[in-house]
Amino acid sequence: MFTLSEENYLKAIYHLELGNDGGVSTNAIAEKLATKASSVTDMVKKLSEKEVVLYKKYKGVTLTILGKTVAANVVRKHRLWEVFLVEKLNFSWHEVHEVAEQLEHIKSAKLINQLDRFLGFPTHDPHGDPIPDKDGNLKIVEKSLLSTLSKNESGICIGVDDSSSEFLQFLDKKGITLGKKITILDKEDFDDSLSISIGDKKLSISNKIASNLYIRAHTGQ
Amino acid sequence: MFTLSEENYLKAIYHLELGNDGGVSTNAIAEKLATKASSVTDMVKKLSEKEVVLYKKYKGVTLTILGKTVAANVVRKHRLWEVFLVEKLNFSWHEVHEVAEQLEHIKSAKLINQLDRFLGFPTHDPHGDPIPDKDGNLKIVEKSLLSTLSKNESGICIGVDDSSSEFLQFLDKKGITLGKKITILDKEDFDDSLSISIGDKKLSISNKIASNLYIRAHTGQ
C-alpha cells in the first residue's frame, strides 16, 4: 500500500515520463510537486526500495512496471472522479481539479469499479484526457492542434493542452466545450488568428488559443 | 482548517457526547479511536488551543459550539457518502463504512452541497441514522426498538442499534431492509422470540435481533 505522498510522487513521475522519454530528473519532480530537490531525493530512495522506481544516484528515475501500474491507477481515479463531478454534480471544467486531487487517493477497488460503471465506462475526462483502464493502459486517439487545420477543415474538440483555470474559464465563456464541432472559416495571415464556427455561433480566436485546443478528425457529418 | 486526525478526534468526541452527557473521558476517546490515552491527551491539548474543545486536566473534554459544528459536518459528509454508495453504486449496508471513513475527509463545500442535491436531500443514512444539516442540526425522529412493540402492532424499519458487519449481513440475508413495514404476529413468552411479517414474508427472529432494530410508528395504512 502507498501513502498519499508516495502516490503523488508516482503520479508526477508518470506525467513527466510521458513528456520526456528516458529518466526523470530530481529537479523536474521537485518543480512539479512544488517541493525541494532534497525532499525528492529522500522520497525517491524510499520508492526505489519499494521497487516502484529505478534509481541511480545523479541519474534520475524511471517507473518500474509496478510503479507505472500504481501511477496509472491514481490517474484513472482522478479522471473518473472528474467525470463524476462534471456530469453528475454540475461542476465546471476549472473547478474539478482541486477536488479530484483529493478523491484520487481514496482506497477501494469496489468504489472505483462501481463508479466507472455508474458513469458508463467513460474513456476520456472532461478535459479530453484519456482515462487509463484497470490495467493502466491508455486508448490513444489521433489528435491535432486546432492551429494546424486549414481553411474549411473541421474537427471535434476533444481536449486542451494548457489546462489552467483561466484558460478553461475563457473557453466556458466563449462556449467552447468538449464534443463540439469546430470549422475553420478563415485564417488571417498577419497574426494567424482564426475565424471559426462552433455550434451555430461564429467567433474569432487568436493563434494562442488555437494552439491550446486539441481536435479529433471529424468522421461522418 | 483541521487535519484528518483532528477531524477523527472531533467526530469521536461528538459521538461519545451523544451517549453520556457531561464531559468525555480520555480513556473513552482512546478506546473509540483504538489509540493510547497519552496520544489523546496530546491531541486534546491541541484541540483546546484551537478552541474546538473545552479541556481541564483530569476532567475530560467537551466540544465547543465551533467543535460541534465541525464534528457534525464530518458526520454529515460520512452519512451523505453512505447514501451515495448504497443508492448509486450498489454497495450494501455493511460495505459502506470503511469507504465513507475516507470520503468524509474530502474538503469541498461545493462537493458536499451538490452531492446532497444529487441524492435528493436525504435525511437519513442507510443505517437509519439522521444526517445533520448544514448547520449541524439533527432531525429527531421518535423511534422504538422492535422488541418493545406488542402483538399486532407494526412500524417501519428505520435503523439498527448494533451496526456491525455481521449483523447487517444477517439482516440482508433475512430480507430486512430500511423502509419496510414490520408487524408483530406473535411473541413467545419463554424466550421472547418474535414471529413477524415483513413485506409478504413471515419469519421468526430472536429477542436479540429485535433489540437491535429501530422502528418508527406507522402512520397511514
Place this chain on the structure above:
DNA sequence: ATAAATTTTTAGACAAGTCTAAAAATAATA
C-alpha cells in the same frame, strides 16, 4: 581540459502524530 555553473545528494533539524514507561492525580475500598 580546466574552471565555473548547475544539479543532486548528504547531514542535521523540525513538526505532526504516535508510542512506552514512569509520575501524578483522582476514584474506590477497606
Place this chain on the structure above:
DNA sequence: TATTATTTTTAGACTTGTCTAAAAATTTAT
C-alpha cells in the same frame, strides 16, 4: 481516612515527510 486501584498526564523517543545549508557530482563553457 488511609490505602489500593484506576485514570490521566508527563517525559522522552520514534516515524514520516519536509526543510536549509553545505558538500559532492555532473554538466557547461571558456
